[in-house]
Amino acid sequence: MASEPPASPRGDRRPHIVIVGAGFGGLAVVHGLRAAAVDITLVDRQNHHVFQPLLYQVATAGLSPADIAGPIRSIVKHQHNVLVLLDEVIGVEPDAKTVRLKSGDFLRYDTLVLATGARHSYFGSDHWAQFAPGIKTIDDATRVRRTILLALEAAETKRAKTDAAQVERVTFVVIGGGPTGVEMAGAVAELTRHAAAMEFVYLTPDCVRILLIEAGDRVLAGFPPDLSRAAALALADLGVEVRLGARVTGIDANGVSLGDEAIPAAAVIWAAGVQASPAGAWIGAPTDRAGRLQVAGDLTAPGRPDIFVIGDTVTLTGAKGRPIPGIAPAAKQEGAYVAKAIAARLRGRRRRRPFAYRDYGTLATIGRRRAVIDFGWLHLSGLAAWLIWSTAHVYFLVGFRNRLLVGMTWLWNYVTFERGARLITGLGDASPAEHTAPPPP
């Protein structure tokens, strides 16, 4: 059922900026327009912003959902030109300047910002999704956490009633050797081996196997080769087996196939690829294979000066022809740029300088005391890199959670290896196969 867009609570008519997506990009636009004489409607299908770089910590029970996610309303509550709507965009009519919502309503905009991010891509094998979940939302992360913890429980039960020597190792497979896959594999190794050592009777660290599968010839292919080597060494130290040049040909309830080789697995986690949100399809713009839109230098959609598209849903080329990575700092910078562009237009000026990405370095962490950082002019690995990584992440977590608490939780987890977040929730929603111990062999 259609209805008029929300009128300004003030009753006057100011330019209406509709921002879709409250990730790093969308929030940066909102923040950048905090003093602008506009009415902003911020639409997201979740009620919370997620600090995505730490989602893998929720999936591996290092942090709780509330540690890395905050209600969008709470984040923008001091900014009085924002209306937050919990709804899902299902289409855009660029000529009518209208956004269609799943609730049946629509919103008219003067300027539209699409910051709708990306989901996993299974490269055409979407049926793999049920067996190899990826991690993009809090619910994804708690689901993966449940799968990992249940696999350990099932392994303990199995060993309790069988001669342990006859039971194969419980195997966790992470697919994709990019930063997400490397971080997941490291964290899974630490979680499972520590738990096996400390909290199970029959399950020991030797019973656990972690495999990282990468189709290319090195992990962290986006990093310089020396950091790839450092990451591979750190993974080996944590007991992660890295399989390079391995192409996944099948995933089912039993595990993963690499051509003729079948790898039985208790849990498979997908970190191999992403697919942009359908923003390109909404506005009829061409996209690349990953669904990402090619935007103009000012981040507007082709031929649509009133539609900006930012974040993981676009493909952009930065300095030296290198693609701008799909990471939080890039989305934030793009969001800040768009806010300035909108504000400049309001003042009658046309901002001409195209967006320029400022690269502050890229990071990946492997377990609790190693990371790699590529500053361009400096490559860092080991404990020093980990300290920089953790400081940076605690620092940027600000806003929806105070630094002190998260810092203390981390310190506490680090010192005690206590993982208070190790809860299996949503058991009622799990399929029976998921939470029943396998029958004895």
Place this chain on the structure above:
Amino acid sequence: MASEPPASPRGDRRPHIVIVGAGFGGLAVVHGLRAAAVDITLVDRQNHHVFQPLLYQVATAGLSPADIAGPIRSIVKHQHNVLVLLDEVIGVEPDAKTVRLKSGDFLRYDTLVLATGARHSYFGSDHWAQFAPGIKTIDDATRVRRTILLALEAAETKRAKTDAAQVERVTFVVIGGGPTGVEMAGAVAELTRHAAAMEFVYLTPDCVRILLIEAGDRVLAGFPPDLSRAAALALADLGVEVRLGARVTGIDANGVSLGDEAIPAAAVIWAAGVQASPAGAWIGAPTDRAGRLQVAGDLTAPGRPDIFVIGDTVTLTGAKGRPIPGIAPAAKQEGAYVAKAIAARLRGRRRRRPFAYRDYGTLATIGRRRAVIDFGWLHLSGLAAWLIWSTAHVYFLVGFRNRLLVGMTWLWNYVTFERGARLITGLGDASPAEHTAPPPP
């Protein structure tokens, strides 16, 4: 598929104590047997112990699940005579001394402790459950949290596109005026009114209505009348409308019926009654109307000296003929008694003194600065009672979470009214009706 019970990892044969349920009662038995020459198998269908007295705080977004729940394995990890099994008991064969598990396995026991707690009771109207969830588990609490928060979101959306004056108030109904209902109603009032005041554009505190429905003639009927009056005043202060002598005759997606009166409600929360676990049925023992077993003075089941039953699943009479309340301290004391009884038997002694409940007082809290406490010899209400209540609860939260962190979270929440836990999770699992804004009238 049946299999032998887990053998002791040591290979020797020691008395096998099977404890079902890792609530306060079950864990107290485990703890009490920490030095006993027994093998304990602790079975729970969840992997975590829940600090139930604070579940309502999770449901109202004051605390996160991990703040009040901890993995059972983590809690007992230093006690080497315990095997933890994630499984569900579906029956007991007392003559064969066997417990049947949902996974298809069974466990043989020498001594069995049933500490399986209670669920909600809808007094024969089980179809109300879907419309009026109660709160006994973490998943219950996050589901109620989702329902409350989504109701606020829907109300904002509705007001954004309609003349607000024409929209009825968003109504939350809590059914049951015992401690749980009073705590819920107070917390819902604070959450919704604060959120409406601070974080919504169209929704204001005046738009929210909270109703507490109680069939009896006062709230907190288990407390002395002066404390009931104090609680009623505190509720009124928070803007909760208390309806006494009101009997619920129907609950559906639209709201609650009290005889001829229909009360439309955005969310209904059930706190009116509990039904004990089917422990009585499992062992063929008679139960009262609430399904609770009448145990002997030594907490054994009738005619079954090798089966102890404790906690919310039994009915017991204490000093002065007053029933022992279904609260955490009672379950803990019963668990400690059973552990001593088992240890005494191992030493060939028969413990004769029956269980005696030591009443340290009962508490209920109403919002963020009021509580009532009945010490028997002293009745306390107001801020002083609240301070005692919060100190006691933070103190007893120890073990699965360190006191300092929870204390700080509370202090932080108290000072800032920041509710970082205010996440709507599991949206994918919600029914469409639940997360779609209602169509405009």
